[in-house]
Amino acid sequence: MTASPGTDRPAPPLGLPEVARLQKRTSRVLMAGQILGGLGVPISIALAPVLATEVSGTEALSGFASTASVIGTALVSLPLAALMTARGRRPGLVLAYGIGAVGAGLVVLAATIKSFPLLLLGMAAFGAASSANLQARFAAADLAAPDHRARAISVVVWASTLGAVLGPNLSAPASRSFAGTSIPETAGPFVWAAVVFVLTGVLIAVLLRPDPLLTARALAAPGEQSREGRSIRAGITAVRSSPRARLALLTVAVSHTTMVSIMVMTPMDLGHHGAGLELVGLVISGHIAGMFAFSPLMGWLADRLGRLTVIGLAAGLLSVAALLAGTAGPSHGQSALGLFLLGLGWSAGMVSGSALLTDSVPQPARAAVQGLSDLTMNTAAGVGGAAAGVIMSQASYGWLNAVGASLLLPMAALALFTARRHPVDAKTPPPGVSS
Numbered sequence: 001m002t003a004s005p006g007t008d009r010p011a012p013p014l015g016l017p018e019v020a021r022l023q024k025r026t027s028r029v030l031m032a033g034q035i036l037g038g039l040g041v042p043i044s045i046a047l048a049p050v051l052a053t054e055v056s057g058t059e060a061l062s063g064f065a066s067t068a069s070v071i072g073t074a075l076v077s078l079p080l081a082a083l084m085t086a087r088g089r090r091p092g093l094v095l096a097y098g099i100g101a102v103g104a105g106l107v108v109l110a111a112t113i114k115s116f117p118l119l120l121l122g123m124a125a126f127g128a129a130s131s132a133n134l135q136a137r138f139a140a141a142d143l144a145a146p147d148h149r150a151r152a153i154s155v156v157v158w159a160s161t162l163g164a165v166l167g168p169n170l171s172a173p174a175s176r177s178f179a180g181t182s183i184p185e186t187a188g189p190f191v192w193a194a195v196v197f198v199l200t201g202v203l204i205a206v207l208l209r210p211d212p213l214l215t216a217r218a219l220a221a222p223g224e225q226s227r228e229g230r231s232i233r234a235g236i237t238a239v240r241s242s243p244r245a246r247l248a249l250l251t252v253a254v255s256h257t258t259m260v261s262i263m264v265m266t267p268m269d270l271g272h273h274g275a276g277l278e279l280v281g282l283v284i285s286g287h288i289a290g291m292f293a294f295s296p297l298m299g300w301l302a303d304r305l306g307r308l309t310v311i312g313l314a315a316g317l318l319s320v321a322a323l324l325a326g327t328a329g330p331s332h333g334q335s336a337l338g339l340f341l342l343g344l345g346w347s348a349g350m351v352s353g354s355a356l357l358t359d360s361v362p363q364p365a366r367a368a369v370q371g372l373s374d375l376t377m378n379t380a381a382g383v384g385g386a387a388a389g390v391i392m393s394q395a396s397y398g399w400l401n402a403v404g405a406s407l408l409l410p411m412a413a414l415a416l417f418t419a420r421r422h423p424v425d426a427k428t429p430p431p432g433v434s435s
Contacts, residue, residue, distance in 0.1 A: 042167025072127025081371020100129025154299025255349025290343025
């Protein structure tokens with residue numbers, strides 16, 4: 001049994017053509033939500049350090065606002081996964097965007113009354129919207145055929161491009177729109193973000209029907225419909241018992257941590273070598289293009305050549321990126337190329353790792369495992385981002401890139417070991433795992 005269109009009520013079993021049509025509809029809804037929701041985060045996060053400085057009165061605390069957002073994204077991952085495991089994707093995504101909207105409102109209030117603790121609380125809640133954006137990629141894979149999962153994930157990742165590129169450029173007009181009001185101009189983008197998150201939540205609540213996760217469960221084999229395998233503990237057990245799941249988890253975490261650690265310090269290194277703000281913006285824009293614009297290519301490669309092959313490609317791209325960026329010095333062109341490849345390597349690792357993770361665990365445990373993945377990824381990236389500043393100040397940008405590249409060694413080694421020890425085609429789920 002599955003759900004009838006427009007509801008989550010049981011309906012007769014769906015055939016392959018009906019599932020394919022439902023998957024296309026689900027993907028379109030998730031893409032629309034990703035474009036809209038993806039716009040809300042960067043439109044505000046660009047001014048978070050400035051706002052933190054204004055509220056706290058010191059630049060020393062400017063980085064805490066972004067850090068609080070990353071922590072919030074990580075902390076909400078498991079509760080969000082637990083809710084999705086119990087109730088489906090739609091309630092979890094709607095709640096996460098709702099929490100993000102409330103967080104944006106708290107940030108505006110904190111800016112108005114000059115309360116730094118309230119600002120940090122608001123930024124932590126704001127991070128829930130980022131968690132929703134991340135979880136949307138897994139929702140796209142719920143109903144996808146095994147040999148199309150990576151492409152389904154990659155298309156949703158690609159939909160983030162518009163928001164990632166436009167968001168920072170809308171920060172200035174969003175700020176000016178509150179000139180002359182009681183709301184500080186630097187808090188203006190958070191008002192816009194709150195509205196965007198509410199609209200995204202409404203879109204998901206109305207259009208993401210039937211729920212893709214609940215429908216996938218209804219279509220699963222009878223042996224995989226047990227509620228016993230849907231807990232967070234069962235998800236942890238599923239990862240521990242699957243070498244491929246462990247590799248997928250490591251791939252997503254390492255790719256994200258390497259990217260974040262190098263990327264956050266690149267503007268400072270460019271500034272040390274005479275780059276102006278416009279050039280810095282161009283380099284970061286190229287990096288964002290590498291992250292999102294080519295994700296459909298990475299999805300196609302992961303489906304056609306296999307997950308492990310693209311994980312190897314990710315390790316190679318990230319290593320070359322670290323080499324180019326770390327040795328660029330005053331060569332801004334080399335820095336730009338390094339940052340573009342850094343984004344491209346992140347895309348390869350994120351898409352192939354997410355697809356492999358979904359392939360490698362039983363259907364009941366997937367939502368829990370996916371939440372565990374996002375928790376691990378964001379926690380590791382938060383630590384990496386904080387450590388990057390220390391390495392940069394105590395050593396150099398070159399050493400930072402060397403450390404980032406060293407993180408890739410265990411990922412590459414485990415991928416090679418897994419490919420030799422378990423030479424089953426990575427494009428299909430292992431036996432006992434449903435599509």
